[in-house]
Amino acid sequence: MKLVIDGQTVDVPAGVSVLDAVNRLGIPLPQLCKDPDRPPLGACRTCLVQVEGQRGTPAACHLPARDGMVVSTTAPEVARIRAMVLDLTRSMLTDGDGRDHFGQVGIACDQHRIGAASFAPLHRFAVDDTKSFFVLDREVCILCGRCTVACDDVQQIGAISMLGRGHAMKVGVAGDGLMSASCCTSCGQCVATCPTGALRPREARARVVRTVETTCPYCGVGCGIAVSVRDDHRIALMADDVPGNRSSLGMLCVKGRFGSGFIHARDRITAPMLRRDGRWREVSWDEALEAAAEGFALHRGRFGALASAKATNEDGYVIQKFCRTVMATNNVDHCTRLCHSPSVEAMLAAMGSGATSNSYIDYEEAGCLLIVGADASANHPVIAVRFRRAMARGARIIVVNPKRIELCDQADLWIQQRPGTDVTLFNAMAKVLLDEGLANLDFVRDRTEGFETWRASLAGFELERAASVTGVPAEDIARAARWYARPQFGGSCLIWGMGITQHVNGIHNAHAVLNLSLVTGQLGFPASGISPLRGQNNVQGCGDAGCIPTNLPGYQHYVPETLAKFERAWGVRPPAEQALVVTEMVEACLTGQVRAMYVVGENPLLSE
């Protein structure tokens, strides 16, 4: 449909607002309370327009565009009213250090030639600077509500809201306390949306010369972040979110939002260093590469590599290929060994694939989430938002965790098993499913094998015995099994973390939990699935690329035909045997079996 705005014609699709059409033309119209990625709030009344044939001055953000509309943003009457609104808005704000011309309010006032405010402020608020990364400066707040919506609707946290009424209204936390004493997680969603700088990073503003869109370097959620590069070549403290990113949908947690500053750490090494005679010294790249090559050549065959789960698939592929083709060893591993390699092993055996079966949206649409040994609120906060959205839709949440985690406060059922009793717990749940006719026998018949043997293996896992072994009441074990097998709507998602994999019997734990999904058929359709929550941002890719000693890239086995295939592709036949995992490599360093290591983006002394 076509609209005419300030004499210009614009073509827009159905369903957009007049403000969208104005923005499409690039006409500068204040829109202080409109977050570009959220529905309109209609709170600031600065986006006023005049429409031919229509009375009054409606807010463009709330006005649906219609074909043939003739709109003015500059008609004298609408300009006068908007200027008055802006003047009143400006009067809410007080000048001061760090207030940087009040962000979008300052820009709008400049456009409308509004200088000093016409009215004296009605209040004085102290700055709440109790958070590590940002401040809440209510002297620059226009009460637009963008921040509370971000906290409530986007992050589903509800740490802040509008307190008080009339002139006394302000943004604050429950009980009018300090931000630091609230349930605020420092995700910065509110800071990113605040149009005035009332919520702003604790960093002096600097000119941004470019913005780089990338992936958060922390956990396995894979959130999109947009990092700003300042004119002093440092990156800004706060990253922006990327609403188009399918993993994060514009959400971030404190790590992605404020955690990129480590690249400026004073002790970060930015040039090659070589240790000679017990002392480190900075050297040229040529000298460093020469020394590394010399050392590797000397110890060919007594070599191991640790790849990085924070590097790209291509990086991982190259390092494992280097090991297998140049160094003649399959001694290549990475942090998965201490994280989810038990899951991958079990999933490869049980499912034929070591990867998550569902997408994040399935969590939100599931009728039941069975969350085992994972503390998403602490480790994968953006996934925790998905869980909260599922709860809001009425999903049942079952937490299985010996440790009390934040999610326990909201869960429908918390199973607090004794550490080390996971297999008993899951097998007892499986037995309930079979005994109560809750198994999906069609799925079992069509998609599984070895069912009768497995069924027989559950003979000793009666509820009473499981209750005494695990310390979990029998009725809770049975209830969890029933809820998982028969969600109230949609399907059930099975989500697990390192709480069950970081055990000597981690693979058994993973098998036991996977069997629940197989016997109920709770995977392979929307709102269902199985997913290990991965630790690093590319631990899946690093394993897929072959940075594991147990398999070639793509989890292919060391069998003659596969080795021949790689030989054809690489020109060198990879070694035919499984090699040392990371823990064995470290021990081999002590015995001399490994004399040289290539460690990529890891700090094994600290984290492995």
Ligand code: SF4
């Ligand atoms: S930082 Fe996040 S949790 Fe804290 S108030 Fe803002 S949106 Fe809410």
Ligand code: SF4
């Ligand atoms: S703090 Fe910012 S986003 Fe929140 S109401 Fe005030 S001006 Fe709006």
Ligand code: FES
């Ligand atoms: S942007 Fe339309 S009312 Fe605020």
